[in-house]
Amino acid sequence: MNLSKLLKPFIVTTALTIGLAGCGANNSSSEEEKPASKPEKAESQEVNVYTARHYEADEEVFKKFTEETGIKVNVVKGEAEELIERLKREGESTQADLFITVDGGVLANAKKNDVLQPVNSDIINKNVPENLRDADNNWIGLSTRARVIVYSKDRVSPDELSTYEALTDEKWKGKVLARSSTNLYNQSLLSSFIELNGKEQAEQWAQGIVNNFARQPDGGDRDQAKAIVAGTGDVAIMNTYYVGLLVNSEDPEERKVGESIGVFFPNQETNGTHVNISGIGLTKHSKNPENATKLIEYMTSVEAQEYLSANNYEFPVNADAKKTEILESWGDFKMQELDFDTLGEHNQEAIEIFNKTGWK
Template sequence: MFESRKTIAFLLIALLAGVLLITGCEGANEPSTESSENTGTVSDSGEVNLFTTRHYDTDQQLLELFEAQSGIKVNVVNAGADKLLERIELEGEDTQADLLLTADAGRLHIAKERDLLQSVQSETLFNNIPDKLRDRDDTWFGLTKRARVIVYAPDRVDPSELSTYEALSDPKWRGRIAMRTSNNIYNQSLMASFIELWGEEKALQWAEGLKENLAREPQGNDRAQATAVASGEADL
C-alpha cells in the first residue's frame, strides 16, 4: 500500500507540477510539455487549481505530500463531475481549472469531446502509465483502477454460481438482479467495454438478457443496490 501511494504521489506531482490538462476554447490540440516554458503558469503563481470529484482521505494526504515536496499550493475545488465540466465549459479561456481529477474514463471522454482537455507530453507519465490506461491522444491519464464487484445475498446465492458479468444475462437470474440506471456513467462504461470486446450485436444481446433478469426498475446509487440485496428485494 505504501509503495502504491508513493507511485500515485509521484504521478500527481508530475501532473500538477509539469502539465496543465485543462484548456479554454482555443489551443485544445496544442500539447503541453514538462519544459519550464509550459509550466510557468504554475511556478510563477506558486499555486495550482485542482478540480476534483474525489473525496478520499488518501487524496488529501497525497496533495499534502505534493505541497511539501514542491512548495506549490493546491487549491481544491470539489463538486460533482457534471457541475465541474459545466463550469469549465462556461468559463472557457478564463477557467480557473488547471487539472481535472475524476472517476471513470467515460467522464474524461466526455470532457475530451467537449474540447476541454489538451494533450500532454510527459516522459514521467508515459513511463509509468501503460497505453491502455491513457487516452490515445494523451489528453488524460488513468491513475487508479476501480473494481466492479458483485454484491450477493449469501443465504440465497451460492458463490460458485457467480463467474463473469457476461453470465448475469443467464435466465437462472430472472427477477433477481438490482442495478443502477443505464444513463449512469459506470454502466455506460461497462457496456462500452463489452462492445469493444464482443461487438455491438453480442453486447446488445447481453444487455437485453440482463434487463429480463432485473428484480425491479433500475434506480438509486451503488449503496441502494446493496440495500436492495440486504432487504431481500434482489439477490444480486
C-alpha cells in the same frame, strides 16, 4: 523523490541577483550604473484543480503534496460535465490547471471538447502504463475500479457464477440487482459490450438483465449490497471499491453488509472483467503547467498510489504500488482490453438501449 528540491534553482538565482547588486554598489562612481534586467515572471506557488472526485483520500493526497513541495492546491468540486462546460466557457481566462474525473467516457469527452493539452513527463510515463494513459497523453490514469458481480455468501456459491451474460439466464429471474441506467458506471459497462460484442448482443444482454430484475433500479451501489443482505435479490452489479468501503466502514451495520457479500470477477475465460478509470488532465489554458505536472507526478507516485488504494479501495495504476489487504484478498483478474475512448463514443447508443429495454 522530494519535489521541494526543484525549488532550489529559484532560491540560488535570487541569491546571486542580490549578491551582484551588492557588488555594483562598490564600483567607481565614474562608471555608469546599468539597471538590472527584470527577471522572468515565475509560476505562482499554487495549482488549481477542478475535480469531479469528491473523496477525502484525494484531499489528503493534496495536503501531502503541499507539505512536500510548498505548492498550495486549490480545489473546485463539481459534476464532471458541468466542469467541462465551465472550462469551455472560461476559455483562456480559466484559473484551472488540472481536471480530475471518474470514467473513461468522461475523460474522452473532455479531450473531444478541447479543454485539455498533452502532458510530457518521463516520470509520469514510468509511473503509469501506456494502456492507462490517453494515446496523446491528454489524460493520465489515477486509479481503476472493476465492475463485478457481488453475491450473497449465504445463498450463492461462486461456482454458480461465470459471466455478465450468464446473469440473463432463467435461474437468476427475480434475483438480479442493479442501479439506474442514468448511472455513468452502467452506461460505460454497456458501452464496453457494444464495443466488444456489437450493439445487437449488448441490447440482448440489457433486456435479459431487465427481465431478471429483483426490483426496479433504486439507489447507489452500496444500496444494492444492502438489498442482497435484506434478501431482496441474490446478486448485484457493483464497483469493487464500494465493497471495500462497506467492509471498512465505521458503521457496524455497513460492515456487516460488506462481510456478508462476495466479489466475483466475471468473464475470465472470455474478454475479461469491465474496468473503469479515474483520470487527470492538464487544462488547455493552464497558468501553472509546471506545478500541475508535478502534482500529476506525485499522484501517480508509489506513495500517493498506495495511500489512495488503502483509503479508497481502488486499484493503483502504478505497478510498483502495493494494493491494500482487501484488494489482495480478491486476487488477480483479467480485465477487458479496450480503448477507454470507446466508452464515450458508444455512450449515446448505450442510453438508447437502456431506454428501449426498459432499464429505468
